[in-house]
Amino acid sequence: MPVTVVLGLGRSGLGAARLLSRQGADVLVLESGEGPEHQRKAEGLRAEGIAVELGRPLTPDSFEPLLATCERVIVSPGIRWDHPTLDWLRDRGIPTNGEISTAWEASQPTPWIGITGTNGKTTVTHLVAHLLEQGGLDAPMCGNVGHSAAELALERFQDGQTPPQALVVELSSYQIESALELAPAIGLWTTLTPDHLERHGTLENYRAIKRGLLERSAIPVLNADDPDLCAHAASWSNVRWTTAESREAALGKGIDPWLWIEGDQVMHSSGALLAADALAMPGAHNRQNMVMAVAVGLELGLSGPSMEAALRAFPGVPHRLELIRNLDGVAWINDSKATNYDAAEVALRAVEGPLVALAGGEAKQGDAGAWIAALQRKAKAVVLFGAAQSHFQELLHASGYDGVIECCDDLGAAVAAAQRLSQGGDCRAVLLSPACASFDQYRDFEARGEHFRSLVLCLKRN
Template sequence: MIPVVGVEDQTIAVLGLGRSGKATAAALAAGGANVIAWDDGNDTREAAAADGLQIVDLTKDANWHGVTTLITSPGIPHLYPKPHPIIAKAYELGIPVDNDIGLFFRSYATAGWDEFDRAPRVIAVTGSNGKSTTTALIHHILQETGRPTQMGGNIGTGVLSLEPAEDGEVVVLELSSYQTDLARALTPDVAVFTNLSPDHLDRHAGLGGYFAAKRRLFAEGGPDRAVIGVDEPEGLYLAGQMSMSPADDRVIRVSSGQKLDRAAWSVFARKGFLSEYRKGRQAASIDLRGITGLPGAHNHQNACAAYAACRAVGLAPRQIEAAFHSFTGLPHRSQTVRELNGVRYVNDSKATNIDAAAKALQAFDRIRWIAGGLGKEGGIAALQPHLDRVTKAYLIGHSARDFALEIGQTAYEVVDTMEAAVARASAEAEPGDTVLLAPAAASFDQYPNFEKRGEHFTALVEGL
């Protein structure tokens, strides 16, 4: 646990008592704060009270007396579509609102660091797609090269549940827009922006608000190095904002598909090869084509971002390349489950939106595509240009019949359930085919989350 600093004898209110909320309450108490807590769910409140938390009804004005700060969980709206009533009350009373990310960045560094030979560092990763894989890949590379490292944030351990820093340690954090939007302190040593595509637009009042939430990690965080994907206009803009001149190598530009040989420092992937350029000259090259855990152009972009972040903390190209080959990927993200009778089965249950599904479809040939679930606004018609590699689609869930109307001339079968989809796809697949779960839809019609959907697919495939 990382005790929160600067809160001794203060009354701090915590809103939301899920995993991060309970960890935050414990870290605040460890820092000497008087913690009061509230959650909208009665069962959650009762469980927290049983764990010893002081439950105080923050819907009542009288209970705000003496509160100096409100700490809210990331999933609770603080501005759009409208602030949660308790957050709105804090605004009205002039009480600062923060989250666990802000508390982490103001508490991680301690006076004990003066005794270390190498100061610990923080790499923070944000973006729309690929940030979990990029975060996990950076963490894996650091582990493989013997650097002390921890991983947390939106993946793995909550930030305040991490252990205090070791000499030379690198903490790798995945940060969502929900987390970066509100944090009052953001001070990573290396900040990574993977890419941008429309997501969470209601929470941020549109694409501009969504990008602004991501941008805070850079504009307000002031990282020593900024690793920025420049395949979208927003990334190009952000790289320009962070650079003092074309020769400024504090910004490492990253691309999948573009040759970037004019920037002061760049890492890009083309035709399956990663290249690092510095001051117009190639510094390193890695063949990514045979790396099973990083299939497709979208994972090559993740590899470039992870490579750049690891170079920024002093790792050598050959160290990074060796670690790439032992990376197995994350569950539910282009995860090869098994190969059976010459057929590859891939679980990309995390591909819940159009952009992620398009990238998954571009990563494989001769695809038997399992898609569907609870469709999102706009449908999947935009995927038609990416369906040339699909031999047949097997459509499941609430939006299966809607999807059937939007995939053009692609052969399909409405099978409704995952069991039927896996059975039909495996029965019809031929050697060299890939059975790909890339739903392009949310899971909530049939599963509590995308993880459970992917686990069901995996269990069915392993049972073939």
């Protein structure tokens, strides 16, 4: 019998394996690890009739015995799409698909709202899901945030169940490159700055992956305030541009916006829609995020007043400029989602200084100049932790940063140092905005942010 092989026992792999099994596929999960957690997950799948083999690395040797029966390999986002073993499989005629493909297949014809971008996509995804929920639409959120898309498809697309009216799906470049069949009803592209170049090689490759999703979208929505997207505006047609600036400013860049802000109102060609200050999240970038989310709501029939009321009730996004507490007059803010220099620089612009910044983790490629300049302007002290601490210390010294720099092995020590450095009366905030991936010490940025929250909530008043 033909076998579908799923790689890995992570969240995506588990969801894909269960979804495919429910659809009648003969599924085999291969996992390179053999630890207690892998054993626990494997036993859970085996109890459901899904075969699992542990200690099977992603090498041709692991697949040699399967070549005669393997009809498809499902790849989790964490595995490089150009991994030599995946290329070896393709050379032998075995299709490879991303986990997101299984959800796309299972959910059709339910329309997808696909949201991508270097920065901003998580906030926009949460905003869109919130607007649609408050507007009475059944449009759950999944993908690169919350549930994996396969997990949600498993939960919501069962026989006899009423399917959702839409899916709000955050899509990373890793997911998009592994699922070229994705064609959202509405596609949103928030920003583009250099990121994941260690995986994609060049900015041009990275851009092309994101662009492909938008070109396949029935209604593409782009952020006219992003410099890279704006620089390529002439190459697009039939795109809905949004801006947090005036229509005149957008026209000056050669873009005729579909939504814009004039004075204190979000505007459409039909007139004013809602108050521009409806969203309480700080920072000009969040006005851009808001206008993009409003574009989706408008397309799906929501009124301006209903969206304004929903935006005013928006609780914020975990790990993205999330206020944990105020302690001794200092705001402690969790921005663990800032996994690159650009996102961390945006956070520094949004938070009132002077502040103490916490940064570190697994460093990425990119230009740190704007981030370091923002630290010079806003941060009286920088506390560095994790694998990148020495590298960041060198960058700060080379730039002439004149604040205090402290290095710590882990986040616990960094939080203690930050509390000490924030004392003295002039500090307004302590900001965790790492400018790094989390994989040196955490499974993901969410685990890092949760640890920060728990540490901060345990701090004692002075």
